[in-house]
Every structure is written in C-alpha cells, then in structure tokens.
Amino acid sequence: MTLQNTEKAILIGDGRRSFRRSFRANVEILNHPISLVGRFLSRYGVLLGFLLLWQVASHVGWFNSAVLPPLDTILVALWNGVVGGALLDDIAISLQRSGIAFLAAVVVAIPIGLFMGQIRAVDRALDPILQLFRQTSALALYPVFILLLGLGEASKVFVIFWATLFPLLLNTTSGVKEVDPKLIEMARVYGASRLTVFRRVVIPAAIPSIFVGLRLSATTALLLLIASEMIGANSGIGFQVMNAQYNFQIPLMFAAIFLLALLGLIVNYALVLLQKRLCQWSEVSN
Amino acid sequence: MMTLASDNVRGQVTVRDLTKTFTINQKALTVLKGFNLDIRPGECLTIVGASGSGKTTLLRVLAGLEAADGGDVQIDGRSITGVGRERAVIFQEPRLLPWLTVLGNVAFGLEVRGEPRKQAEEWARRYISLVGLGDFGDAYPKQLSGGMAQRVGIARALTVQPEILLLDEPLGALDAMTKITMQEELTRIWSEERVTMVVVTHDLEEAVYLGDRVLVLPKERGGAIRFLDIDLPRPRDRSEPRFVKYREDLLREFGLH
Structure with a gap:
C-alpha cells in the first residue's frame, strides 16, 4: 500500500510541478512583458519580417511594384473586394463547389474506408484499382470529366470530389487496419460482438487517422478548386486570380490569392480544433 | 478425481486430453498433447514452464481465445466453446x-x-x-x-x-518494486473476491508467493506435468525458510539449482 501511495504521490507531484512551472511562467510574464513579446516574435517573427520586407521592397522600388504591389494596396483591394461585395459572389461559389465536393467525399470515403479496413477481402479486391486511380492525376482526368459532365458546375465539383476522395479513403482504411489487435482481443474476451468491437474499439481508434485524411483532403479540395476554376470558369476565387492577371489588376489578383491562403488556414484550423475536441487522448499536431 | 465444489464456490476447471497444434511456416508444432488438468474451485493455481512449454497457449485455450484441436475443457461441468461470461482475462499489457x-x-x-x-x-x-x-x-x-x-x-x-480469473504474466512488464506491491494486491483481491485464479508467470518467486499450487509444465511435449503444493499461510513472507525452500524446489525443477 505504501508503494501504491508513492505512485499516487508521483502523479500528484507531477501535477504540482507543472502547476508550479506554469505559475512561475505567469509570474515571469507579469514581471517581464518582454518575454511575452519574445515568445510572440519567436513564433511569428520570420513571417512578420517577410511581410515587412515585401512592403518596404515594393515601396522603395527594389522590384517592380506593378508586379508585386505593396501590401497596403493589396489589403485595400481585398477590403474593397470583400466589403464592397465584388468578390463575395466568387467566395460563395468557390465555397459551394469545394464544400459540396468535400462533403460528398466525406460521405462516400469514410463508410467505404471503414468497410474496406474491416474486411480483408474487400480491401484486397479494391486496393489495386484504387491505387491506379489515386496515382492518376485528377487534373489529367479533368478533361475527361468535362467531356462526360460538361463545362458547368458538375465537372468542377466532380474533379474536386475525385481528388479529395483518395486521401480520405486510404487514411480511413489504414486507420482501421492499424487498430491494435490486442485491444480487439480484449473486447472479445468480454463477449463483444463484431459490431460492438467495430463501434466501441475500431471506430474510435481510427479517428485520428481519419482526421489526417480530412486535413489532407481539405488541402487537396482547395488546390483542385483553384485549378478547375482557372481552366473553365467564369466565377470563383480561382477565376478571379486568373482574370485579374489577364486584366492586369495585380492588387486584385493578390487579394484573391490571399483570400485562398486565408481560406486554407481557416479550414485547417477548424479541423485541428475539431480533432482536439474529439480526440483529446491522442497527440494532435498542427 | 478430486473432491469438488461445495455449491457456493464455482469456477472449477477440468481439462481432458487437450491437444493444440500451431502451424508455423507450414510446419506443424504441437504445443499441448494429451494434456489433463483439474483446477479446484476458488484456488489460485500458478503455472510456470520454460518458454515454448505452452503455458500461455494453455491459458488462451482456457480463456476461449484459442480453439483446442482435440480434447475438452469444462468449466463447472460444461464444455466451453469460446469466451464466456464466467471468465475474465488479465493480459501482460493493460490493454x-x-x-x-x-x-x-x-x-x-x-x-x-x-x-x-x-x-x-x-x-x-x-x-x-x-x-x-x-x-x-x-x-x-x-x-x-x-x-x-x-x-x-x-x-x-x-x-x-468472473468465477475464473485468467492472468497471463500480469506483472511481467512492471518494475521489481511495483511488482511486489501488485503481488500483495492480487493476493488480497483473490481472498476478498473468492475467485478461481490461474496465473501464468515466468517469475518463480511470484509463482510461490501467489499460488496454492504451482503447475510446472514439462520441457518436452507430452511429458508429465508436476505440481508443487505451497502450504504456507497468507500473507506470505518471502524471506522465511519454507518460502525459500519452495523457491529452491522450483529452481531445481528447471535444473537451475
């Protein structure tokens, strides 16, 4: 019993120590506002430096400000585009295309992935053709989709769907296949049916891997969104990038590019947040 | 046959003519052959044996996690066909x-x-x-x-x-100090819960500390199994001469003393 208490004491002790550490950290921040600034700079300093360099270089004329306009011009263009409403329709249609495609991929890929991971025969039968599809660039297939579905929304949504499907499918499948068989055996000892094992062990264990797929797919969705909008569209953020370049509205072009970057960051952040909520038990990396 | 269960204590295990063969690299490996064992209701049986002697296999068959290739395992007079509500397993890893x-x-x-x-x-x-x-x-x-x-x-x-608690090297992954505490805990739990306990271990001291009987599996397959009755009151004292003597007896079984 004494040793058992030591074990507890160690755990509690750990807690106290980390409490003390965070306490000390707080005191330091209070005493030295510098350290807070320091922490901020160590994280975002390089980014700020890059933006500053851009602004200065463009202003001073180190490079052609018609090609690389200063940041304030770009921000003004972005402000006018969003608040003035010129870009709002494009944002809406882009979100719609990528959103529908991404959701369709989630609805299709996760159930199939879970099924494939669970049943060896299905996985064996489907894997070769999936590998072939996956290795064929979705962009190379885009002309095919246009032939089949026309130049309208359907082919754009489908090419995004196609490209987002595979990261999600393969990560879901591997997540299911990599569930520790010892945990499954443990559940079996308590008489768990196959369905119970699937519900209570396999799915929770696969969730971190599914999230890896979701985040990869979200990135892919944005990539394909832009590509498809550049090739055959007359609306959307990707179209605006291309169109602004044709019309030599360079600040607007950069505004659209920034918008895309922002969109990517927001989506990734939202997924990380969701993942942290759903699986506190596993390590989540940004 | 031994004297059996009073009505209120259950968890009697009877193993008859048990055979278990694994196929490894297309070669058949018989781990257990014509194996017989009676476990008394409520006793703590510890099982020791050289690695490859089949102690874990035996436990897994009792748990219903491996099907026997021949013979019969009965619990309270009923043949088992798989895992069952009257049994629970504790593995080496907490899982x-x-x-x-x-x-x-x-x-x-x-x-x-x-x-x-x-x-x-x-x-x-x-x-x-x-x-x-x-x-x-x-x-x-x-x-x-x-x-x-x-x-x-x-x-x-x-x-x-459960009526029967099957433990597969339950403390094998723990450090020496924690292990001793946990052995004391297991003894306490066993006496409080009045459960039949079967403990596979490679730690001979643990086998003597926990067991009413120690089952020594033979090195060569199909050889005779041997039992060592541990006639010591609980809680047991690892340093007392009789405890040490039992441990030496076990070491001798393995030709190590």
Whole structure:
C-alpha cells in the first residue's frame, strides 16, 4: 500500500510541478512583458519580417511594384473586394463547389474506408484499382470529366470530389487496419460482438487517422478548386486570380490569392480544433 | 478425481486430453498433447514452464481465445466453446482504450455485456476503489504509470465478477518494486473476491508467493506435468525458510539449482 501511495504521490507531484512551472511562467510574464513579446516574435517573427520586407521592397522600388504591389494596396483591394461585395459572389461559389465536393467525399470515403479496413477481402479486391486511380492525376482526368459532365458546375465539383476522395479513403482504411489487435482481443474476451468491437474499439481508434485524411483532403479540395476554376470558369476565387492577371489588376489578383491562403488556414484550423475536441487522448499536431 | 465444489464456490476447471497444434511456416508444432488438468474451485493455481512449454497457449485455450484441436475443457461441468461470461482475462499489457477514462475503461466490460452505462459505472467505481485508484476515475490511460494502468486492467476484469480469473504474466512488464506491491494486491483481491485464479508467470518467486499450487509444465511435449503444493499461510513472507525452500524446489525443477 505504501508503494501504491508513492505512485499516487508521483502523479500528484507531477501535477504540482507543472502547476508550479506554469505559475512561475505567469509570474515571469507579469514581471517581464518582454518575454511575452519574445515568445510572440519567436513564433511569428520570420513571417512578420517577410511581410515587412515585401512592403518596404515594393515601396522603395527594389522590384517592380506593378508586379508585386505593396501590401497596403493589396489589403485595400481585398477590403474593397470583400466589403464592397465584388468578390463575395466568387467566395460563395468557390465555397459551394469545394464544400459540396468535400462533403460528398466525406460521405462516400469514410463508410467505404471503414468497410474496406474491416474486411480483408474487400480491401484486397479494391486496393489495386484504387491505387491506379489515386496515382492518376485528377487534373489529367479533368478533361475527361468535362467531356462526360460538361463545362458547368458538375465537372468542377466532380474533379474536386475525385481528388479529395483518395486521401480520405486510404487514411480511413489504414486507420482501421492499424487498430491494435490486442485491444480487439480484449473486447472479445468480454463477449463483444463484431459490431460492438467495430463501434466501441475500431471506430474510435481510427479517428485520428481519419482526421489526417480530412486535413489532407481539405488541402487537396482547395488546390483542385483553384485549378478547375482557372481552366473553365467564369466565377470563383480561382477565376478571379486568373482574370485579374489577364486584366492586369495585380492588387486584385493578390487579394484573391490571399483570400485562398486565408481560406486554407481557416479550414485547417477548424479541423485541428475539431480533432482536439474529439480526440483529446491522442497527440494532435498542427 | 478430486473432491469438488461445495455449491457456493464455482469456477472449477477440468481439462481432458487437450491437444493444440500451431502451424508455423507450414510446419506443424504441437504445443499441448494429451494434456489433463483439474483446477479446484476458488484456488489460485500458478503455472510456470520454460518458454515454448505452452503455458500461455494453455491459458488462451482456457480463456476461449484459442480453439483446442482435440480434447475438452469444462468449466463447472460444461464444455466451453469460446469466451464466456464466467471468465475474465488479465493480459501482460493493460490493454486500456486510450480514448476512455479510467472509469470508462473499467466499466467497458460490463457495458459490452449489456449492462446499462449507469449501473456499469457504479460497479466500476467500486472496483476502482478496490484496486486503490479511487481518485483517478477521470484520468486518461496516458496519464497513468505502468502499475496504475495494470490496476485499471485488473479492475476491469473484476467488475464483470468472473468465477475464473485468467492472468497471463500480469506483472511481467512492471518494475521489481511495483511488482511486489501488485503481488500483495492480487493476493488480497483473490481472498476478498473468492475467485478461481490461474496465473501464468515466468517469475518463480511470484509463482510461490501467489499460488496454492504451482503447475510446472514439462520441457518436452507430452511429458508429465508436476505440481508443487505451497502450504504456507497468507500473507506470505518471502524471506522465511519454507518460502525459500519452495523457491529452491522450483529452481531445481528447471535444473537451475
């Protein structure tokens, strides 16, 4: 019993120590506002430096400000585009295309992935053709989709769907296949049916891997969104990038590019947040 | 045949003519052959044997995790066909579900068996206290030390109130100090829960400390099994001469003394 208490004491002790550490950290921040600034700079300093360099270089004329306009011009263009409403329709249609495609991929890929991971025969039968599809660039297939579905929304949504499907499918499948068989055996000892094992062990264990797929797919969705909008569209953020370049509205072009970057960051952040909520038990990396 | 079960203590195991063969690289490897064993209701039987002697296989067959190739295993007179409600297994690793708290993990066995969550958790709390983790119901497995995690595994097995507790090198992964504490705990739990316990171990001292009897599996397959009755009161004192003598007897069985 004494040793058992030591074990507890160690755990509690750990807690106290980390409490003390965070306490000390707080005191330091209070005493030295510098350290807070320091922490901020160590994280975002390089980014700020890059933006500053851009602004200065463009202003001073180190490079052609018609090609690389200063940041304030770009921000003004972005402000006018969003608040003035010129870009709002494009944002809406882009979100719609990528959103529908991404959701369709989630609805299709996760159930199939879970099924494939669970049943060896299905996985064996489907894997070769999936590998072939996956290795064929979705962009190379885009002309095919246009032939089949026309130049309208359907082919754009489908090419995004196609490209987002595979990261999600393969990560879901591997997540299911990599569930520790010892945990499954443990559940079996308590008489768990196959369905119970699937519900209570396999799915929770696969969730971190599914999230890896979701985040990869979200990135892919944005990539394909832009590509498809550049090739055959007359609306959307990707179209605006291309169109602004044709019309030599360079600040607007950069505004659209920034918008895309922002969109990517927001989506990734939202997924990380969701993942942290759903699986506190596993390590989540940004 | 031995004298058997009074009506209130159950958990009697009868193994008759058990054969188990594995196929490894297309070669058949017979691990158990014509194996017979009687485990008395409520006793603590420890099983030792050289590696490859089939001790873990035997335990897995008793658990219903491996099907025998021949022979019969009966529990309280009924042949087993797989896992069963009257048995629970404690593995070398705690095998906790990392996404569940200690409470969730301990309640898991009962929930899987169809107990409503509230009741399952009520029982779980009781056994979490029994293994000395009363304050840690809300902790997650990654926050626990190895010894604590194994206690959670033990609590989970006890919560389903088995007649027979099968332990496969349950303390094999723990450090020496924790191991001694846990051996004392297992003895206490065993006497409180009045459960039949079968413990596979490679630690001869542990076998003497825990067991009413120690089963020594033969090195060569099909050879005779031997029993060592440990006639010592509990709690046992590892340094007393009779304890040391039993340990030496066991060492001699393996030609190590």
